[in-house]
Structures are given as C-alpha cells and as structure tokens.
Amino acid sequence: MAPVETQKVWAIHQSRGTVDKQLEPNFRNEKFIDDNRKHLMTVLDISTFCAKQDIPFRGDDESDQSLNKGKFIEILELLGNEVEIAFCYAILADEVKDASKKELLAASLRYIHKGNVRERAIGFIELRDMDVGTISEKLIELLKPFELDPLKCVGQGYDGASVMSGIHGGVQARMKGAGYRNATYVHCASHRLNLVLASTAERHPLMKSFTDISDLTYSFMNGTKRHALFIDVQDERYPNVQALELARSCSTRWSSRSLEVERFLRRFDCILDTLSIFGNDNDADTSLAAKSLLGSLQTKKFMTILVYFGKLYDYSDFWTKAFRSRQQLFLLV
Incomplete structure (x- = not known):
C-alpha cells in the first residue's frame, strides 16, 4: 500500500477509535442514528430510480480516480454536488x-x-x-x-x-x-391568471351550461363498461391511433378546462357513437341517461359553445404557458 494511502487509513482509524469505544453511548447518539437514516434514504431513492429506469448499478471501476464509477455513484455525487x-x-x-x-x-x-x-x-x-x-x-x-x-x-x-x-x-x-x-x-403569476379566467367564466351562464354537460358526460363515460366501449369506438374510427381519455376540469385550473375542451373536440364523434349505443341499453337508467346526454350534445347551442371555447382556450393557453416558461423573467410578468 502506498505511503499516502497508509496515512489515510491510519487517520481514519485514529478518528474512529477502537470497536469498544465506538460502542459507547456517545457514539450511539441521535445525530449518529439520524445521519445513518438520511444516508439510507438517499441510497434507497437512487436504487429505486436505477431499478425503474433499468439502469446498471455498478461500473467497472468505482475507485475515486475512475472517470466512470457507474450510474449509482455518479447520480449520488451529482445530487450532492448540486445541493x-x-x-x-x-x-x-x-x-x-x-x-x-x-x-x-x-x-x-x-x-x-x-x-x-x-x-x-x-x-x-x-x-x-x-x-x-x-x-x-x-x-x-x-x-x-x-x-x-x-x-x-x-x-x-x-x-x-x-x-x-x-x-x-x-x-x-x-x-x-x-x-x-x-x-x-x-x-404564481400563471395561477393568478388561471383564477381570474376561471372566476370570470363561472359567472357566465353559457360556461356553466357547458361545464355541467361536459362533467356529466365525463362521469357517464367513467363507468367500466362504458369506458371500455368508448375506447373500442375510438379504435374502430381511428385505427393505429392511441385512444384519448376524456379530461375533467378543475375549478381553479383554467388550463385543465382547455384540455377538457380539446379532448371533447377531437373525440366528439366517438362520444356521440358511444352514447347512441348505450341509448339502446337494456338497463333503463343507463339508456335514459345516454339519451339525455346525446340530446344535450347535439344541440346547436352546445356545439357552437364547444367550437367557440376551443378557439378561446387556444389564445388563453399561450399566456398561461408563457408565465410557466423557464425563460420568463419576473419583471416582465
């Protein structure tokens, strides 16, 4: 062993002392235990990350001089250095x-x-x-x-x-x-914009009418049997294209309403087909609910609102996303 390495080992030995000294109460204090817990949690976090990503843990050489110690140690050092x-x-x-x-x-x-x-x-x-x-x-x-x-x-x-x-x-x-x-x-400036737009929209009767109908449609399609048929209808109409899920809006997130309208527009035909099929269902309650929703969705009023809101959200989304941009400066906001 090189003289420098020998000195390092001896210094570590001196600082730690003998085994019986390390077992004294002073070495088993809460800070010592807490430090070990933090170390263990970090190790577990990185292990979970590597396992989920199917990343190899070891490198060929994990020594201090190695330029490639393996993903586990590299990630550990990266996180530590950033903080x-x-x-x-x-x-x-x-x-x-x-x-x-x-x-x-x-x-x-x-x-x-x-x-x-x-x-x-x-x-x-x-x-x-x-x-x-x-x-x-x-x-x-x-x-x-x-x-x-x-x-x-x-x-x-x-x-x-x-x-x-x-x-x-x-x-x-x-x-x-x-x-x-x-x-x-x-x-958050983006959140403020969301609140202003959402609060303003809730006061308009057209928006409330649209939200009520779209929420009822989402709830209807959320049933296991109904959802499965909705996916099947999409696969039939749009083969080799991934099926889309309907989105539900959040009262304080204007951007969630945008996604709700976008999905409605893109799969409006599939929604109508699914409701038409369930309109002839043997279950009276299911049939009645499907026919009622189908009638509401096929009105000129609803379809006009749907197209109008689709264009409105395209415009408002620009500002919502701009406020969330990493390049956005606080003074400009």
Whole structure:
C-alpha cells in the first residue's frame, strides 16, 4: 500500500477509535442514528430510480480516480454536488389529495445550478389539519433532513389562499418567523391568471351550461363498461391511433378546462357513437341517461359553445404557458 494511502487509513482509524469505544453511548447518539437514516434514504431513492429506469448499478471501476464509477455513484455525487454548490434556494409548496382522498402537502426546492434553474421535489407529507400552524410545521419537517441554511432561502411560492399568503398570520409569515426571514412570498403569476379566467367564466351562464354537460358526460363515460366501449369506438374510427381519455376540469385550473375542451373536440364523434349505443341499453337508467346526454350534445347551442371555447382556450393557453416558461423573467410578468 502506498505511503499516502497508509496515512489515510491510519487517520481514519485514529478518528474512529477502537470497536469498544465506538460502542459507547456517545457514539450511539441521535445525530449518529439520524445521519445513518438520511444516508439510507438517499441510497434507497437512487436504487429505486436505477431499478425503474433499468439502469446498471455498478461500473467497472468505482475507485475515486475512475472517470466512470457507474450510474449509482455518479447520480449520488451529482445530487450532492448540486445541493452543495447552490448559493440560494426557494421553497414551493401546495396541498394535494391522493387517490385515497388524504390531504397531502407537496414541497419542492428551486435553485440555480451552473446558471440553470433546477426544481426538485423533496417529498409529500400528510396533513391532519389545514390550519396555518399544521402546514408550517409539516413544511419545516420536510425541509429539516436537508439541513439547509434558512437565511439562504430567498423565496417561497404558494397559492393565494389566505392561510398561505396572509402577511401577518399566513404560512409565509410563519416561515419568516421560523428563521426564513429572507424568503419573499410570490404568488404564481400563471395561477393568478388561471383564477381570474376561471372566476370570470363561472359567472357566465353559457360556461356553466357547458361545464355541467361536459362533467356529466365525463362521469357517464367513467363507468367500466362504458369506458371500455368508448375506447373500442375510438379504435374502430381511428385505427393505429392511441385512444384519448376524456379530461375533467378543475375549478381553479383554467388550463385543465382547455384540455377538457380539446379532448371533447377531437373525440366528439366517438362520444356521440358511444352514447347512441348505450341509448339502446337494456338497463333503463343507463339508456335514459345516454339519451339525455346525446340530446344535450347535439344541440346547436352546445356545439357552437364547444367550437367557440376551443378557439378561446387556444389564445388563453399561450399566456398561461408563457408565465410557466423557464425563460420568463419576473419583471416582465
């Protein structure tokens, strides 16, 4: 073994001490256990990523001098270097519901790495309550394992609900009081545009009529038997083309309405065919619902609204997507 390597091994031995010394209570403290847990979670995350992507774990040479240590170690070093190099960061968070209807807090970190914006999800955590204290506490709990300097946090982005945006009692104010005093709150410009457009549209009777009919159509097609037939009709009309699923709009996401209208326009003929078939179904309730929807969809009023909204969404989508662009400057927004 080379003299330099021998010195390294001896230094490590001196710092660790003997086995019986390492087993003393001081070496089994909470920080030691916590560090091991963080290390294990990182290893598991990278292992899961490599397994899902069917990426080989090992390289031919995993030594420090190797230029290709294998995907596992390369990814591990890449993530570590990005976090270490970043001189500042911002927190992004929003509440979401999972398939089991549990309310979750989703959080991400946004930072600059080599002149490029990076956005990395850091996890989900269940919310038992939706008050300011609970959300703030859970957000800090998500951030804690990363041991980030709170003073380097220069921004926090949430939705515009008062529980999040309140300047005195909101989550943004609570986070500043918890040490993140440089974190300026910014309400997403794209989300604001969504809220304005969605709120305006809901006040118009034509939009409400269209939304009611499209939501009923989505619910009808969501049944197992009905959905299967809808896919079969698409395969017959458009062979060798991937079948499309109908989309359901969200009241606070104008962009989701755009997708709803687009799918309706592209598969309007298939929707009519499916409803026509179920209009002759043996089940009286199914037949009645299908005939009622078919009659509503075939009116000149509905078809005019559908085409009109299709053109409207093409225009509004441009601005919604522009606000979400990575190249967009805050001052221009």
